[in-house]
Amino acid sequence: HxxxxxxxxxxxxxxxxxxxxxxxxxxxxxxxxxxxxxxxxxxxMGRPDLYSFRFVTDGQSLAFSPDSGEVWKARRKLAQSALKSFSIAPSPTSSCSCLLEEHVSKEAEYLVTKFLQLMEEDK
Structure with a gap:
């Protein structure tokens, strides 16, 4: 970016x-x-159907899906509802402001760990 x-x-x-x-x-x-x-x-409303997106997400992604039309609208509605619920739900830990922040932090930590593992395998 x-x-x-x-x-x-x-x-x-x-x-x-x-x-x-x-x-x-x-x-x-x-x-x-x-x-x-x-x-x-x-x-x-669509995303490019890139091999790298499919590889990383194993073809299972709301964010990087090339779907459009009614399928896209249904997925968007589901995602908006989930994000709204997570963004107002309190976090069980005191270090995060909401459940969404806690989840994103855990996902980011997992992603960094996975990248480090892959880098070690390539050595």
Whole structure:
């Protein structure tokens, strides 16, 4: 994301980059993203069907799914409901402000651990 931020400063809020052989539209800036997601949501509701996304998620991801239309809308509604519930539910630990923060922290910790394991295997 840092490299894309630097590129957006140079080329603007709307860019096309290639991930492998696939062109991918990258949006930056609050106004540009709001325009795309709120005012033109139907046009921007899908994600590219990238091998790397499928590999990392084993094809089971709400965030990186290439689905669109009614399937996407149903998944979005489910995700919004879950996020709302988690963001207002109190955390059982005092170190986190809500259950969502605790869950995200645990997932991030797991991801870092997994990356470190993979790096060790490659040595």
């Amino acid at each position: 840092l490299a894309l931020t630097r590129l957006s400063r140079r080329y603007g809020d709307v860019m096309e980059v290639r991930i492998g052989t696939r062109p991918v539209l990258v949006l930056s800036g609050l106004d540009t993203i709001r325009q795309a997601l709120v005012k033109q949501g139907e046009d921007f």
